[in-house]
Amino acid sequence: MSLLRCKPASTLIEVNVDLWRDNNPLLDDAGQYRRMIGKLIYLTITFAVLVLSKFMHKPRELHWTAAVRILAYVKSCPEKRLLYKKHEHLHIFVFSDAGYAGDIGDRKSTFGFCTFIGGNLVIWRSKKQSRSSAEAEYRAIAHTACEMIWLQKLLTKLSFTGPMPMHCDNQSAIYIAKNPVFHERIKHIEVDCNFVRDVWGKKAISL
Template identity: 40%
Template sequence: MDVKNALLNGDLLEEVYMQPLPGSTYPPHKVCKLQRALYGLKKASQAWFAKFRSTIHDCGFTSSSYDTVLFVRKTARGTTLLLLYVDDMIITSDDVDGILLLKQFLSHHFEIKDLGPLSYFLGLEISHDSTSSFLSQAKYTSDLLARAGLTDCKIPSSPLETQSRLSPLDGSLLSNATLYCQLVGNIVYLIVTHSDIAYAVHIVSQYMSAPRTPHYNALFRILRYLKGTLFHRLHYSAHSSLQLCAFSDADWVGDPTNHRSTTGFCFFLGNSIISWRNKKQSLTAYSSTEAEHHALADTTQELLWLH
């Protein structure tokens, strides 16, 4: 679903004035008092979200305690979820009639457009068959490779060289770090569907303040690896069990600078991976056993939250 001119729906709770637009017939010493929010106004997004939240609450929805832009409604007929991102929203439910009633309710309050079944959202490509859903970022990755000039390149077998240990002092500083920072920021979003690059991205993202040639080469190795996995997708089966399963691991003294270890974990709901992370530990472990204990503690914390 898409809300047309979403920010114009916001109600201003404070007095806001603006100068008349050039070419208007207002006297030069007069100003305009805004009755509604406008695009470009600092509080326009806040006013729009407040308006939408109060409206959707009138339809029986409540805000999720885990994410303020996720709204939930539970009835005897089923559960309906609505996820909002600025003017775009995703609606899903096991109550088909409830979805239709919700669309009618929203159309009475806002000018909306029904975009049909979910297929593309914020760079994520979603496809379905009778029993499964698939999630990928092929177009996003392809555009990123074209921007980096890697449409025709050799494909490595892994996103990071074996036993690679980057440090802040290796090689020479890049004359212009802008491209490095932009590309790292882009591939961070790719972790949403590529758990296999999470550790490598965790490494290269540590050197954005002063990237050097080895860091740049490692970054481009990740991009070349992505070219070989361009059409890999996450698979979510409708017949998967609801058993939550976790895997945890840690290296020991993986960072050559401060000798910190890195925690890595992933969670499966049945056969479908739903969460993963690679993060440097906050304390220095004095043994591999201690590093593993820190990793298990972080994994248990995530497990309890997911449960």
């Protein structure tokens, strides 16, 4: 099937689309869907493709439509790419965030982070977790802090010094990280709390 003349799409996937509906007809050719998703994984490496890959065992027509939309998006922006420029600094900035129960299907939270070195995006990741809102945000900080410590060790040979700033939009999570007393609400994530407080106390990161 040729999609060269398909209408370009401005986004990878529709906002708030329910891909978990079981009242949608099954695809006649599930193999065609699996082959497309396999190719898209190598072509785009996007979160949208990873979501669609969950349905390869029993794909439905709405999953095929969503996959075609990704191709339409790729057609709309062939010039988009990661651009790495030379800057006069080696500053590191990390952004961490979590979405509470954002997956309609399994109601799991998704956290993610991205790391910029010298103004260029070099590391990004997203992962699912089953947590409360504040806990999801804090575990996102803990996972991100692990990556930052690993990156700091890697950059030691480049004479990098000083705390790496981590940007988080949840004030409760930042308060937990800096407050050694806030015990009752965080006893179930005590290991993560102690780890983040330790690296923050050593000025390896700043929040």
